[in-house]
Amino acid sequence: MANKLISQMGLPPSLSHIFSARNILTAKDALSLPEVDLMALLDIEIDLVRSAVAHISEATCPPFQTGLALLEEKMKSGGHLSTLLPGLDNALCGGIPFGALTELVGPSGIGKTQFCLKLALLAALPECYGGLNGRVIYIDTESKFSSRRMIEIGEGSFPQIFRLQGLAQKMAGRIIVTRPTSISEFNDSLQQMKLTLLQNEVKLLIVDSIAALVSWDNEKGTILSRQSPLRGSLSFLKSIAEFSQIPVVLTNQVRSHSSDDTFHYIFQGHRKDTSNSERSESHLTAALGIQWAHAVTIRLIFEAHSGHRFIKVAKSPISPPVAFPFVVESSGITLLNQEGISVAGSEINAIRCQGCNVLTQ
16 A cells, blocks of 8 residues: 555645655655655645545555454454364354364374364365365465365264265365475475465365474474465465465474573463473473464364364464363264363463474474
8 A cells, every 4th residue: 555656546636746756656756755845845835735645545555444343354254164072163253263274283192183084074064064065274384184085084073964876976086185395395385285276266274283294394494484484375374364264273293391581471470390201291382483373263172182183273263272182083073061161371382292292393
C-alpha cells in the first residue's frame, strides 16, 4: 500500500499535478516527509498540505475492522478437521483449525505419526462419513508414512465403511506422499504443488517432520543457520493455510537442553528446585527455536510420564492448557480421559519423555 500512486488516490487534479511535478509519486514519498518540509517542497499552504496528507493516509491505510466483524468473518470462513477424539476436539473448539499452522511436538516413537495418519485418513474420507472428501499432501521426511498402517487405522475406526469394496484403495489414492531430503527440495515440492493447493483440491497438508530436514542439512554442512532456511518455508506454509483455508499440520522433534535457561514465561511462576531426574526431563525442548514457536497457532505436545502418554494443548488462542492421557491402538490414538487434566505454571511448556528416545543437539 505504501507504493500506491498518488495520482490514483482521487486528489484534485491541480494538487495531484503539483505532487507529480515535484517527483512525489507514491504514498511513501509523501508520508515520509514532515508536513513543513512538504509545504516548502510543494510551495503550497500548510492547510492544503494537511488535507492532502490526511487524504493520502486514508487511501493508503487498510480499512479497520471491529471485533464483531472479525468474529463473523472467522465463523463464516473458518472450520475444523475433527480428530474424532472428543475431549481434544472440545478443547480445540472443534478440532484442528482451518487456515492455521498446528504443530505436534514430541520425542520419537511417542505417537505423532500415528496422529498424522489418522488425520490424513479423515481428510480423505467422503463427507457423508464425516470426512473432508479431499486430497491430502503428506510430506514424509523420515519415511514413516505407511499405507498399510493407515488402512489398519481405517478398518479399526470405521469397520462398516472399510468393508465396502475398493474404499481403502480409494482413500490411499487420495493421499499424495513426497519425500524431500533437504530444505531446498522441500521448498521446490511446495512450489510445484501450489496450483493444486490453491485450486481447493487439497484439504490437508502434513509435514512429518520439519525438524528432520534442518537436521539433515546441518549434518551435510549445507546451511549455517537453523533459522534462515526455514524463514521462506514458514512464510509459504502460513500463506497456504490462510489463502487455501486448509489445516496445515507440522511435526517437530525435541532436543536436550543443557542449561537452566529453558523457555519460560514469567506468568508461570518460579520453578521449584527438583531432583536431577526431574530436571533432566524439564530440559527437553522443542527443536527449531522461539521464532518457529511463535509462528505456529496451535502447539500440541506429546509426552510420556507417570506411566502414561499425554497429548497436551500447550498453545492455543482459544483453549486453556489441558492434557489428555492416551494409548495407541489398532484404530489409532485413543484418549483414556475425555475431560482432560488442567495444566499450569512451568508444566505448560515442559516436555517429559520417560522411556522415550530424544534427539540430542
